[in-house]
Amino acid sequence: MEKVLKDFSPGETGVVLKISNVGKIKRRLYDMGVTPGAEIKLVKVAPLGDPLCVLLRGYELSVRKDEAAEVVMEVKK
Amino acid sequence: MKFCLAGNPNSGKTTLFNSLTGSTAHVGNWPGVTVDKREGVYKKLPERVHIVDLPGIYSLSPYTPEEVVSRNYILEEHPDVIINIVDATNLERNLYLTTQLIETDIPVVIALNMMDVVEKNGDKIDKKALESLMGVPVVEISALKNKNLAALMKTAYETAGKGKGGRSVIEQSGVLGGVYKEIVGLYGDAGCGDKVFHAVKMLEADELETAKFPEIAKKAAGLKSKINAKAFDDDFEAMVADARYRFLTQHISSVISRAAREENTRSDRADRVLTHRIWGIPLFLLIIFAVFHITFAEDFLFLNGLFGVSVTDPGWINFFSGMGYEGMLEEAAGGVVSMAVPSVGVWLQSWMGWLTGSIIDVVSGWMSASPAWLSGLVCDGLLSGLDAIFSFLPQILLLFLFLSILEDSGYMARVAFIMDRAFRKFGLSGKAFMPLLMCFGCGVPGVMATKTLENEKERRMTMMIAPFFSCGAKLPIWLAFAGVLFAGQYGDLVVFSVYLIGIVVAIVAAIILRFTVFKGETPPFIMELPSYHLPQFKNLMAHLWEKLKHFIIKAGTIIAASIVVIWFLSNFDFAFWNGMVDNIEYSMMGRIGNVIKYLFYPLGFAMGADGWKFVVASLTGLLAKEEVVATLEVLSGGLGLEALLGGMTVASAYSFMLFNLLAVPCMAMVAAVYGEIGSGKRTWGAIGFWLLTAYVVSMVTYWSVSYWWIGVIILVAIAAALTVLYIRHKNNNKFKGVAA
Numbered sequence: 001m002e003k004v005l006k007d008f009s010p011g012e013t014g015v016v017l018k019i020s021n022v023g024k025i026k027r028r029l030y031d032m033g034v035t036p037g038a039e040i041k042l043v044k045v046a047p048l049g050d051p052l053c054v055l056l057r058g059y060e061l062s063v064r065k066d067e068a069a070e071v072v073m074e075v076k077k
Numbered sequence: 078m079k080f081c082l083a084g085n086p087n088s089g090k091t092t093l094f095n096s097l098t099g100s101t102a103h104v105g106n107w108p109g110v111t112v113d114k115r116e117g118v119y120k121k122l123p124e125r126v127h128i129v130d131l132p133g134i135y136s137l138s139p140y141t142p143e144e145v146v147s148r149n150y151i152l153e154e155h156p157d158v159i160i161n162i163v164d165a166t167n168l169e170r171n172l173y174l175t176t177q178l179i180e181t182d183i184p185v186v187i188a189l190n191m192m193d194v195v196e197k198n199g200d201k202i203d204k205k206a207l208e209s210l211m212g213v214p215v216v217e218i219s220a221l222k223n224k225n226l227a228a229l230m231k232t233a234y235e236t237a238g239k240g241k242g243g244r245s246v247i248e249q250s251g252v253l254g255g256v257y258k259e260i261v262g263l264y265g266d267a268g269c270g271d272k273v274f275h276a277v278k279m280l281e282a283d284e285l286e287t288a289k290f291p292e293i294a295k296k297a298a299g300l301k302s303k304i305n306a307k308a309f310d311d312d313f314e315a316m317v318a319d320a321r322y323r324f325l326t327q328h329i330s331s332v333i334s335r336a337a338r339e340e341n342t343r344s345d346r347a348d349r350v351l352t353h354r355i356w357g358i359p360l361f362l363l364i365i366f367a368v369f370h371i372t373f374a375e376d377f378l379f380l381n382g383l384f385g386v387s388v389t390d391p392g393w394i395n396f397f398s399g400m401g402y403e404g405m406l407e408e409a410a411g412g413v414v415s416m417a418v419p420s421v422g423v424w425l426q427s428w429m430g431w432l433t434g435s436i437i438d439v440v441s442g443w444m445s446a447s448p449a450w451l452s453g454l455v456c457d458g459l460l461s462g463l464d465a466i467f468s469f470l471p472q473i474l475l476l477f478l479f480l481s482i483l484e485d486s487g488y489m490a491r492v493a494f495i496m497d498r499a500f501r502k503f504g505l506s507g508k509a510f511m512p513l514l515m516c517f518g519c520g521v522p523g524v525m526a527t528k529t530l531e532n533e534k535e536r537r538m539t540m541m542i543a544p545f546f547s548c549g550a551k552l553p554i555w556l557a558f559a560g561v562l563f564a565g566q567y568g569d570l571v572v573f574s575v576y577l578i579g580i581v582v583a584i585v586a587a588i589i590l591r592f593t594v595f596k597g598e599t600p601p602f603i604m605e606l607p608s609y610h611l612p613q614f615k616n617l618m619a620h621l622w623e624k625l626k627h628f629i630i631k632a633g634t635i636i637a638a639s640i641v642v643i644w645f646l647s648n649f650d651f652a653f654w655n656g657m658v659d660n661i662e663y664s665m666m667g668r669i670g671n672v673i674k675y676l677f678y679p680l681g682f683a684m685g686a687d688g689w690k691f692v693v694a695s696l697t698g699l700l701a702k703e704e705v706v707a708t709l710e711v712l713s714g715g716l717g718l719e720a721l722l723g724g725m726t727v728a729s730a731y732s733f734m735l736f737n738l739l740a741v742p743c744m745a746m747v748a749a750v751y752g753e754i755g756s757g758k759r760t761w762g763a764i765g766f767w768l769l770t771a772y773v774v775s776m777v778t779y780w781s782v783s784y785w786w787i788g789v790i791i792l793v794a795i796a797a798a799l800t801v802l803y804i805r806h807k808n809n810n811k812f813k814g815v816a817a
Contacts, residue, residue: 022312024140025601030318031136032603033170036308038322047357048498051602057169060606062494064501067601 001075005054006068008042014073015039021070033057034071078126079154080119080233083147083178084162085171086133087487087607089190091115093162093220094130095619097230104623107132107146113528114146121227122234129156135170137177138314139285142533151181152271157237160229161213162188162220165195165202166608168333169325175211176321180243180274184236187215188229193222199336206332212244221613243273246324247280253320256280256300263293281314344487344608351488357495364488365514368479372422372472372518373549381417389415399427425471433464450648450657458644459637462701469519469550470628474621476515477522481620483511484529485612490604497602503584504591506532506602509539513583516546517576520742524749525624532600538590540750541763544742545583545770547576550702554737557706561723562730579738582774585795592802627752628745639744643700647693661711666693680772681779682733687721691733701743728782732775739771 008014016038019026033056034040041055051064063071084090095102098117107114115130131150132143139145151159161178163171178185187207195202208215214236216229248254260279264272267290278286279297287294301313309315351360370377380386388394394402397419405414419427437460444452483489489511497507508530516523523543530536547555555575559568647666648657658664670693677683682691690712697704706718713721722730741747741764751760781788 018308019315022310025603026312027138027140027314027318028601028603030315030322031138031173032605033173033322035315035319035322037319037326044352045354046352046494046498047354048495050498051494053352053494053606057167059167059170060608062490062497062602062604062606064497064602067603 003073003075004069005040005042005052005063005071005073006065008052008068008073008075010042010044013039013041013076015076017072017074019070020072021067025067025070029063029067029071032061034061039076040071040073078122078124078234078237079129079156080126080158080160080237081129081131081150081156082160082162083131083151083174084133085135085164085167085174087605088133088162088164088167088171089220090130090133090162092613092616093160093188093190093218093226094128095615096220096223096226098128102619107142112142112146119230122230124234126230126234129154134174136174139283141531143531151178151183152274156183158233159183159185160188160233161185162190165189165191165217166198168202169322169329172211172325172329173321175213176246176324177277179211179213180245180271180277182241182243182271182274184239184241185211185213186229186233186236187211187213188220189215189217190220192217193219193224201334201336203332203334210328210332243271245273245277247277247317247320249324250320252304253280253316256304259300260293260297263296264290267293277317281317283314342608344610347609348491348606352491352495357491361492361495364483368476369518371420372475372479374420375423376417377420378418387415387417389413397424397427399424399429399431401427401431422472422475425475426468429471430464430468433460433467437461437464453648453657454641454644458641458648462640462644463637469521470625472549473519473522473628474625476518477525477624478617478621480511480515480522480526481617482612485610485616487607487609489529490606493602493604494606501599501602503587504595504599505535505539505587506530506600508604509535512539513543513546516543516548518549520544520546520548520746521628521749522624524746524753525627527753534595534597535600537754537759538587538595540753541590541766542583542586544746544767545579545586545739547579547738548702548742550743551738553706554702554734557709557718558722558730558734561719562727575734575738578735578774582739582770585799586770588799589802592806639700643697647697661693661708666696670696679779680729680732680736680775681783682725682729682736682775684729685724687724690721695733695736695740698737699741699743701745702737705737726783728779731782732779735778736771736775739767739774741767 002017003014005014016034016036018036019029019034038056043053043055043060045052046062051062052068054061054063054068082090082094094115094117097119101120102115102117105114105116112132117128117130119126119128129150131147134141134144134147137144137148137151139148150156159178159181161175163175175185175187189202189204189207192202204215204217214232216225216232218225218229220226245257247257257276257280260276261272264275264279269275269290275286275290279290279293280301304313304316306313306316309319351357353360376382388397391402391414394405394414394416398405398416402414405416406412437456440460441452441456444455480489483492489508492511493507495507496510500507500509509527511529512523512526514523515526520543523546524540527536527539527543530539552572555572556568559565559571562568562571643666645653645665646669647661647664649665650658650663651665651668653665661667667689670689674683674689674692677688677692677695682688690709693712694705694708697708709721710718725733747760747764750763751757754760754763777788777791781791
């Protein structure tokens with residue numbers, strides 16, 4: 001099932017299909033390892049509902065929902 | 078010889094740098110940007126080695142100032158060796174930078190850090206496999222425990238002699254790799270150095286690169302048309318980044334073998350509590366309260382207030398108050414002296430006061446025979462001015478120590494994570510929260526703490542609104558008014574209202590700045606949340622020493638100079654050769670105050686017979702806010718401070734307070750801002766902004782409190798202006814959203 005990272009719930013894992021944004025944010029996400037094929041788990045949501053904390057490539061990364069909305073994922077069962 | 082250190086943030090780079098260079102380290106700024114440049118010397122090799130610590134970066138793509146600085150340094154200064162420090166516990170992402178560094182012609186040595194943690198986790202890293210994978214020597218080190226550093230430097234020294242051509246992992250990726258090789262050929266024909274690095278940048282269609290080599294860019298574009306980049310929307314940068322990670326993912330298993338491990342590390346468990354949905358914010362508030370309490374509380378742990386614990390023994394009172402027993406005895410009613418146990422910060426401050434007081438006593442003893450103007454300049458001017466500033470030093474340092482602990486432990490990233498949502502509305506990110514909070518204690522460490530903000534715009538914006546948070550030195554002013562306004566009945570509310578107004582002004586100012594001076598897209602908030610670890614004593618001390626040095630240098634130059642000027646203005650007439658004046662009213666300062674008071678007439682407090690006194694007090698307050706009450710006290714003459722303040726209307730009292738709340742806080746702050754911004758023009762800009770804000774807010778307050786309907790009109794106007802700004806901003810973003 002395809003779904004953007006923003007709509008994941010805590011504990012859910014998926015694989016990156018693509019990043020729909022172009023430009024700086026995309027490049028930054030790539031540099032941090034959010035590339036197609038990378039496995040990402042949504043760890044938790046900040047107390048105020050945004051940003052998100054995700055686990056990928058063995059480390060934790062914080063992204064805002066705005067940015068997570070650009071990351072298209074294939075949900076892993 | 079010249080080595081440079083490159084690596085990800087949180088990889089232990091600064092620790093390694095400090096261990097290698099020790100006392101030779103010094104910090105400056107990279108030209109043009111406010112990124113720290115650390116340099117030092119390593120002496121234990123046959124040659125002296127100059128070491129430059131590049132800023133912590135994740136990539137060499139030129140998007141952040143840190144990345145640009147690092148990239149330019151490597152390409153233009155051509156260090157003899159790049160020591161690439163790699164966090165072994167986070168191999169994949171750290172090696173991503175390595176794949177870029179090895180593309181230059183400069184020899185690279187990998188310093189594999191935190192191997193002890195890897196071993197403790199039961200994982201194994203095959204050093205030989207990593208060496209052949211990256212094609213560069215690898216040395217396992219522990220920067221923290223000073224382990225293997227000599228071996229690292231020896232390897233680096235030996236490697237420096239050997240020439241090395243760049244190599245890229247891109248060559249292994251199919252069609253992309255083929256095109257890459259052809260572009261390398263183009264650069265080879267052009268006889269260009271670092272051809273692999275340039276070729277990869279050209280493949281990425283890097284803006285700087287295509288502008289620099291238009292000929293090759295044209296040919297490369299032709300070659301690239303062979304590649305089917307549809308999957309990447311023709312974004313070659315993405316394709317290259319993907320190729321790098323693909324390479325790493327594919328080969329990493331041959332380098333590291335991970336032991337099965339329990340799901341929850343200690344760091345995970347700590348994080349679950351500290352960023353808990355419900356407890357995260359209260360815990361954070363508690364931690365902050367503790368920091369402020371330990372730094373500023375007169376009554377430690379409320380031992381006196383809650384349990385009635387107090388100190389009465391003269392010896393202990395001297396210990397806790399910095400030899401203050403005699404002074405207290407003189408003031409105490411009935412000869413009984415008692416005090417509450419103070420917090421560490423207050424205790425240190427008392428002793429600092431004792432120290433500077435003693436120095437002043439000794440010096441004025443020496444100078445008793447000198448002419449009055451000379452001893453006045455040295456003792457009343459310079460020394461007591463510096464005393465006022467230095468007496469805060471222990472608390473500034475203590476506050477900074479706590480900040481460093483929170484930062485080094487990894488908690489600060491979580492604070493940003495927790496608070497980001499609330500701050501984004503004002504155009505700031507969660508990272509701005511901590512520096513601003515410090516400003517309630519003292520603006521100087523607050524401004525210094527803006528270093529942690531990645532985005533330059535955000536950093537400058539944070540500094541601009543920093544003084545609006547009422548600091549410790551301003552509190553005596555509010556307290557003086559609290560005692561007289563409304564017959565002293567609502568003292569606590571008066572003080573509280575000033576703090577609150579400061580916060581509101583800061584928020585409004587942030588929004589206005591965001592939509593005007595600092596226009597543009599909101600910076601992304603893609604931030605690593607590093608694992609928690611215990612802060613290292615060595616690092617903390619290095620941090621503190623750096624700040625202390627910085628402060629003393631500033632205090633010794635800018636601050637001392639302005640103190641002398643103010644002292645001169647307030648003690649001499651324009652005919653200064655006639656000697657000192659007895660009364661500040663007849664000094665240059667007094668006369669200037671009497672003239673420029675007309676400038677302050679719209680603010681209300683300058684009107685009337687006593688008006689000029691408040692103008693002069695505000696002027697001295699620009700030097701240091703401690704001066705305000707002191708000046709008013711002197712100027713009140715026989716009348717007394719209470720009578721002077723009591724003669725004011727509520728409107729002009731508030732106008733005066735708000736002017737002092739918002740205007741230039743003190744010379745130390747100006748010096749700190751100058752140190753962080755590194756530009757005289759922008760520092761003047763900040764000064765102008767503070768004065769303007771102070772002037773406008775005071776004026777609005779005066780007239781609104783005097784005539785309520787003016788207040789209503791102004792409030793409506795502000796609300797309308799903000800709405801317009803907001804709507805325009807939203808529309809702008811809608812269009813930008815596609816491009817950004």
